[in-house]
Amino acid sequence: MRPVVEAWRISPRPRTTHTELHWVRGSSKSDVRTRGHEWGVADRTLGELNWVEVDPARVRSSVGVRHRFTPAMYYWQRTRSHVWCESQEERRELLWLDYGGQVERLWSQPFAISWGRRSRLAGLSHFPDFLGQFIDGTYGLFDVRPKARIDERAKLQFAETAAMCELMGLRYQVLSGHDGRATGNLECLSASRHDRCRPSPGVESGILEAAAAGQSRRALCDLVSPGCPPLACEWVDNMAWRRLLDVDLGAVFSSDTVYTTSASALTSMAH
Incomplete structure (x- = not known):
């Protein structure tokens, strides 16, 4: 199974002053090599962007995960499409999101966050696990991490992501498992x-x-x-x-x- 396009290496600009988002524009059915790499400063204006039109590309980034292949897919009935997951933990969290009924659409690893010099993570990047559009039309980011694996480094990353989402007017939630x-x-x-x-x-x-x-x-x-x-x-x-x-x-x-x-x-x- 090859459910996603070949990995696209996004290279955020180094030593940026402000935190930025980087994504690949274009239809999910188009050739990844024909897409354009776009970016913008993470502010309220960017938060109001219509991400449905941007159609974020899924990019694999986790260490040790093979490109092109995936261990889990989840069928999102509202859009009649499969959502790619890097792990069974991610798939289980999508199951609960689906059951909750508040998320209309989902994208996997929609963009890269490049932390600016004003961030405690300056010089580093982060790919949020999912971007969701809620039934009221608003957007939010989700990160998946089992509670037992949330260490101090992860807490810092999640805190910085939450602060960025607040600046952009996005919701944010860390999904850390269920019974x-x-x-x-x-x-x-x-x-x-x-x-x-x-x-x-x-x-x-x-x-x-x-x-x-x-x-x-x-x-x-x-x-x-x-x-x-x-x-x-x-x-x-x-x-x-x-x-x-x-x-x-x-x-x-x-x-x-x-x-x-x-x-x-x-x-x-x-x-």
Whole structure:
């Protein structure tokens, strides 16, 4: 699998006074050699740039990671495209971002940050892991680092990145992991996140009504598909993924796992 363009070596300008962003302009389908290397000072004006039009190129930068090949891809259904991840940790964090429902679009390693002389990281560069566009149209950066691996150097890098984002008017968040069992359960639900697993409106209403006081997964499946209960499993899980049903992700999943109609779904039913 070769999901990304061949690595493009961005060479930030040395000894800059201000912190700068460097990126490669052009369509993700164009030849990387025909793209132009662009840069700008990290300020409010650059923060208002329409990054959808810029279409940031993904650039591999981590030490020890082979170019052209990747250990993980995540299918981002909102844009019907795969998001490239350098590690399974990054892919798991995208799973949680997807479940949260607040991010509309994602780009991997969209640009390089070249720290200026006024920064405590002067002379160094950093490639944020992801650039996201939220459902309200605003943008934000994400860095992924397991909590156990956040040392003093990483804390400094994240602090400087957060300060730069504040200057540019971008959001910023360090994603440092979730409970292993909860992540595994969310992986199970995500298998039914696609539209093909969505139940019909009538079936969905029946499930919401039945689960108002809480029902086991087995009971819900027996109720809406008595002739073939396994057929309803993807319907129930799809509704849990869409947060129409609440479920304890930290508990062991089984046929007796209880699904309960969410407060937001109950409000919608009342109207």
